Amino acid sequence: MFKKILFKTLFLIILFSTNLLNANDISTMSGISDAAGNSAQAAADQLAADAGKVTENIKGAADALGEAKSDIGKALDTSIAQAESAMAFAQESLAKGDITSAVQAMSMVESVTDMALGVIPDPTALDMEGIDFGKEFSPDEMAALSSIAGQMGAGKVVAMQKLAGQMSAVQGAGFDAKGMMGALDNNGIGIGTAMQGLATSGMVDMKSVMGTEGFDMGAFDPASFASMNVAEMGMSPAMMTGALEALPVGAATAALETLAANPEAMGQMGQTMTGAIVATMSAKGMGDEMMKSMEVSIGMEGMTGMAEGMKGIEGMQEIGKAMADMGMENMAKSLSTAFANPEVGIAGAMSGSVGMISQAISGKAPKEKNAIAQGAEMKDSFASKMSEAGPEAIEMPENVSESGMMMGAMIMAKPSLAGGLPGAMAPPKGMTAAAMGNVLGENATSPEDMAAMSGMKDVMGDTMGTAEMGEAMAGMTGMDPAAMDKLGMADMAAQTGLTPGMVASMGAAGIAGMDVSVVMSTNVAGLGSKAVVGIADMAKNGNLSAGQMGDMMEVGLVNQGTMAAMGAKGMEGLSSAMGMEGGDMGLAAMSGGIAGMGNMDMNAEINPEMAASMGITAGPEGAKLGDIMGPGAKPEGMEGALTDMAPMEGGMNLGQVSAAMGTGIDPGAAMGSVAKGAMAANEAGAGLAGAAMGAAMSAQGAAASAMGSHAMGAAMGIGGMGEGAMGTAMEGSMQEGMTGAMGGAMAGAMAGGPSGPGMGDAMGAMGPGPGDPGAMGGLGGAMGDPGGAMGGAMGDIGGAVGDAMGPGPGEPGPGPYDPGNPGQGQPGPGPGPEPQ
């Protein structure tokens, strides 16, 4: 008897301690159901097979390339060697059933590759070395440049947070991530090097991140840094205003909450800074009423007044003055590092977006090729042979249903999100790297912790149990609840800590090759801020006015996370104010607007207060959807008089509209684009999958606007989504997304990155652009909006200039251009070839 007890106890201890050390995703899923276990096993098997091919390829590359002679070559060799060891760890993890650690290790290799490619000199990039900012620029100009640097550098900060989150995940699972980064830093391409660059340019403050003046890998807490908002990481005031213009509005409210709790953090610029942050919120369209509602949660009084005199150029002038008071030398040094240092990533981002526009207008591709393109074209190079031996994308079969898509997404939820979402985007606390630490390896406090992520639970409380998840998924997919129970789908969903809508958009995003963590970070952006949660609570209780709902739409605060937090009542208020009728609002909340939204009649009137706060100019008969979308934005098939148009069945996903509006897009264009996508998906006959892809693409567009190239997954545009209805609908929605209102942001982001083969494929895969781009069509479909817009504008310039110069409209424009232009005090063309 005693022996039996002893044996059982020992067995349990061994089992328990093994679980603590190594997460076994397959056994966790098998614990839910055989179906879940088998699906997890299939994922692990596929990943193991593919990881093996990648590892072989890396080994082959290391042998074929030999030893580099140049410093950069040696640094790249180190990154290849470190990638090999991380891939070996991934394979070991998979052998133990630990998909999470394997995926995180592989994601870390992707991030490191980006860093390594970022330091290679790029002949196509703008070179901003050697500028004396203090001497050449006025304080106003420096403030303007800081704002641009902040905007373009925000993506790099987010990328570093993602990398830190991945480090935290694999470190917890037993991989020496710090050792790997140390080796890379020794060659000038690790996270420490990047952090030094970011600190010198003012994007982070080393003391805030490390607690010391310098970077020390041993003392670096990656999970803590990955979870910080922009104020917590000590971003300089001048950079922060720019960064907050790019980041979601919740990032600004979260920063204000930090500053309110710690007013000394900004030193002598405190008042200017808070004013500038409030001004960014106001610039995104947040009105006085909403700001007033947020004051208590933020802990700051009189916010509406703070933005006065801090908007636009006035704000830049104020920051310029404050910087001048503090000493311009520091500012000049920051700018010099920000624009000249490749590790900071600003020059790369700017080169991409500037290059995209110059190519769009000129219709010509640049002559120079970047290092990747040059290497790929080298005769008999190893790179050209790599693809043959690498993994090939699996073609999705025709019979895959939305339920299958959601189940697949739930299997991969924890592996994809275990690194946490970047703190700069202000995600819910339960989705940051700091919280994810509890579900990983040696940090896991119990097997239950390890199996389940807290996700949205801190925001949603007890409204996200197994029963609620099952009900919502049945509503979305139409699947029999008994079958769903047998498969364990509701339990799986509850363990993800995500709403079914998030799961669906993750499924669509993952299958299409988008970066799932990026898509998720915009889906839940802002919920890490008490003020945003407070606003969602007001909506949940029916206390949010139509004007505030309009503000929520305009500033991009209606996302899958806030819709879930608003609940059925909040969604009812929002959709009825938008003129939508019917639907299942509980389902709409849980699906994040993917399902249950009701019908939208083109003749229905939007609540005037809401329309006004969304920035919609109403006609004499009020603000009607058909009028707002207008002839230019209305989808094809909707032409004609308003009375001819049928209601839009299935409604419109307001989260998608808000995502586009949050990036500054006109409400008419945003609605038109979303309506067009919804119609295309409906035509293809797979409503949910198309709608989920539409939601994912909107999130991707918002992310591209905030993070630039760092938002784009390398496998985006991979194709192979299948010939069935679901695949066709998803392809259609993806293409609509790329050519719609947010296509320009995505094209800019793609152009800004180290354009590896993935980016090229993605841009090519999106097909031809809309309309007639004229000479602007150089970048194909991905250019979408800017191409068309530029084409139109250039056509108008002749007339516009004609108007300006005197001749009547329709004239070709001015006479011959006066190249000398002496009035400006600039030299004429001179002997050199360059025009002025």
Place this chain on the structure above:
Amino acid sequence: MTKNDLLESKFFLIFVVKIFLFTTLILMFLISFSEAKKKKEKDCLYCNEYEKLKDWPESERPEAFIYEELNYPEGMFTKKHKTSKKRQGFAGKKVYHRFVKAKSSLNKYQHLMIRDMSYFEALFNEMLNDPKASVETLEGLKKGREAMRMSLQISPKAKTSEAVLKFWATGKMLAIAHKKNKKKKKKKAKIDPEISERAAVLANMKKQIATAKVNAQRAATIEAQKQIEVTN
């Protein structure tokens, strides 16, 4: 059949052919007319209601179509350009030259392109002060302005003053850098083959890892579908 009958039927045939050709011509004309109308309708929103800016009350215009009085950066205009009309004219010349006439050289002179985007902003803004300005033209230019703003990630909602300063300062910075780095750039264009080959290997490896992750999710989804079918 008599000769007369034949002649009659020939005339009839010619008559039918003429009617057919005439109808086709009219149909083609109507189709192209309606297509042109459709195209015209597609391009702008407010122009359907207002032809000139003077017809469009300021109270009914979105903020983007309201003139902003601003102090342009030093050096952008001269003392000669005192009036709004003169600034409009000068900015128009600059824009026409850079973005229409010399557009083929934009990739080479990106610094000048960015600088002259501030003139595009100025042109649009000063036109908003011109009652005779065509609403259709303004709507077209606004779309172009938004596309140009994308190059520096300037929000479509930002005021002209902010955009002008950002374009001007960035253009100035790029122009200084261009001048300083002219010689260096030629050197940089040729990358050491050992670096470019490694860069291509790394980019390819990244793509393969991304594909492997997508495949994992696809494999899980395909297996899940099999399990769903067995359960049903």
